[in-house]
Amino acid sequence: MIKVIIIGSGNVAQHLIAAFQKSQKEGTEIELIQVFSRKREALVHLLGSDQITSDYNQLLEADLYIIAVSDDAISTVSDQLPFKNRLVAHTSGSVPLDVLNDNNRKAVFYPLQTFTKNKAVDFRNIPICLESENATDFQLLKKVAQTISDSVFAINSHQRKALHVAAVFVNNFTNHLYQIGSEICQENQVPFDILKPLIQETAQKIMSLSPEEAQTGPAMRNDKKTIEAHELFLYDKNQATIYKILTQSIQDNGKKL
Known part of the structure; x- marks a missing residue:
């Protein structure tokens, strides 16, 4: 199983949570094992309390960490991750890859869609734009993206x-x-x-x-x-x-x- 952790609780984070949960029910090899949120109450309608943490030091080991927070907060969140050499991706359309902390392997997992709270979307039709520093990480990103979307593209920071x-x-x-x-x-x-x-x-x-x-x-x-x-x-x-x-x-x- 490919283990995924989402960091964030806003619109993008919640839609990604729903998409991965649907993917798990369909029997894919992706498992959403944990979500980080400073406000646990923002996610209790989606997840059990045992899957939510508000402490960076309690983050589990995963194959991919997706930072789904506001653009201004991406760098700060990345700097607070307490581990090294793990694959960390942000979901922003306008923030470059290199804003992520050098302690970890950098990537982008950008779903190109407008997200509104409590408005369901079909992730199968949403393009997901991917970028990574090496081919091995890209293949993992691609495998994860293809479990929730039928439109996956390799897009560099300038193109994004x-x-x-x-x-x-x-x-x-x-x-x-x-x-x-x-x-x-x-x-x-x-x-x-x-x-x-x-x-x-x-x-x-x-x-x-x-x-x-x-x-x-x-x-x-x-x-x-x-x-x-x-x-x-x-x-x-x-x-x-x-x-x-x-x-x-x-x-x-x-x-x-």
Whole structure:
């Protein structure tokens, strides 16, 4: 059995715990033997108390330790691990491999997905990006990742940073645009639900088309009359600025093609 320990109790940690528990029930050779959490109560709904520790010195011996904490805390947590020459991975999309303490073998186990508390996800569809210092450790990481996901990739630190930036555009920024759309609807007594089929179709299109091929709208058509009407309608300066920047970006991109 490959023994795994998770360090952390936040969203990513809890989703990983659930994924590994499901994997164990399916009879894989991965065993989640322990979880470290400063707040034991955060995990009692997932694990028995005997599997949770809040003392670094009580960490068991494992084949892989996954640090699933906030980016700012990764280095501090890594420095507090009381052992040497064991495989330690963090789960961050933006933090480089070398932030981990030199006492242990360094790796990255990055699930590229947005995680929300109490919102279940199917890990089988989540890409897991792996990086390690040597081929032997990579093979172990790969074996662990493949027990919970069907999409496993070798991604170096530079590529992972690029992916993380791209993910901010397609996820965080897109969701903020949903928020702006929702505010415009609310201000004009229009149900936001009316837009949901459009949102679904837009996301679905890029499953078969490139984003360039899927682009539509007044900016793409250079429909100046509609664009000017929209800009006049948006009395909120922030919304108007975002509209102008995105319109210009779409038009500039169209000139490149």
